[in-house]
Amino acid sequence: MEFFKKLLGERIYLSPKSVSDETIKKYTEWMNDFNVTDYTGKSSDITTFVNEKDWLENVAKGNDKKRCFDIVTLDNDIVIGTVGLENIIFISRSAELGIFIGDEKYRNNGFGKEAINLILEYGFKYLNLHSIYLSLLAINERAHKCYLKCGFKDIGYKREAIFLNGKYYDRLYMDILENEFDGDYIKNKNIK
Numbered sequence: 001m002e003f004f005k006k007l008l009g010e011r012i013y014l015s016p017k018s019v020s021d022e023t024i025k026k027y028t029e030w031m032n033d034f035n036v037t038d039y040t041g042k043s044s045d046i047t048t049f050v051n052e053k054d055w056l057e058n059v060a061k062g063n064d065k066k067r068c069f070d071i072v073t074l075d076n077d078i079v080i081g082t083v084g085l086e087n088i089i090f091i092s093r094s095a096e097l098g099i100f101i102g103d104e105k106y107r108n109n110g111f112g113k114e115a116i117n118l119i120l121e122y123g124f125k126y127l128n129l130h131s132i133y134l135s136l137l138a139i140n141e142r143a144h145k146c147y148l149k150c151g152f153k154d155i156g157y158k159r160e161a162i163f164l165n166g167k168y169y170d171r172l173y174m175d176i177l178e179n180e181f182d183g184d185y186i187k188n189k190n191i192k
C-alpha cells in the first residue's frame with residue numbers, strides 16, 4: 001500500500017504524498033486537464049511525467065513551509081486529489097490553502113469540503129496556525145460556496161488578475177481565523 005492514513009475522516013483520509021509511478025501518472029493526467037487546471041492557474045503549463053515526478057518527490061521530502069497530502073478514498077484507497085498548506089510562516093502563524101479534486105467522479109460530492117475540514121483542523125490544532133488564507137478565480141462559484149461552508153470569509157478582490165482563455169478574471173481572496181473554526185473532523189487522533 002502506497003498511502004498512509006495520517007488524517008482520517010468519514011469517507012477519505014489524507015496521506016503524505018505518494019511518489020509511485022501510478023500516482024505520478026494520475027497527477028500528470030490531471031495537470032494536463034483543463035477541467036482541473038483552469039481553476040488552479042496552471043492551464044498554460046506543460047506537465048510531463050518527469051517534471052511532475054520531480055515536483056512530487058520534492059514535496060514528499062517535506063519542509064517547514066509546506067504540508068501537502070494526497071486525498072484518498074477510505075473505502076478503496078483511490079487517490080482523488082490533493083490538499084495542502086503552503087507558504088507556512090510560523091512567526092505570524094499563517095498558511096495558504098491549496099486543493100483540487102482531480103478525479104471528476106468525486107467532484108460535487110462533499111469530498112473537497114471534508115478534505116478542507118481535515119486540513120483546517122490539522123493546521124489550527126496541530127500546527128498552531130492563526131490564519132489560513134486562499135485565493136481563487138472569482139467566477140469559480142462551486143469552490144466559493146465550498147469555502148464559505150467551511151467557514152472562510154471573503155476578504156477582497158484583485159481585479160483582472162488572472163489571464164485565462166483570452167480573458168482577464170478577478171482573483172478572490174478568502175481567509176479563516178483559528179477562533180472561527182470549530183470542528184472535530186480527524187477521526188484517528190488519540191487525544192480527544
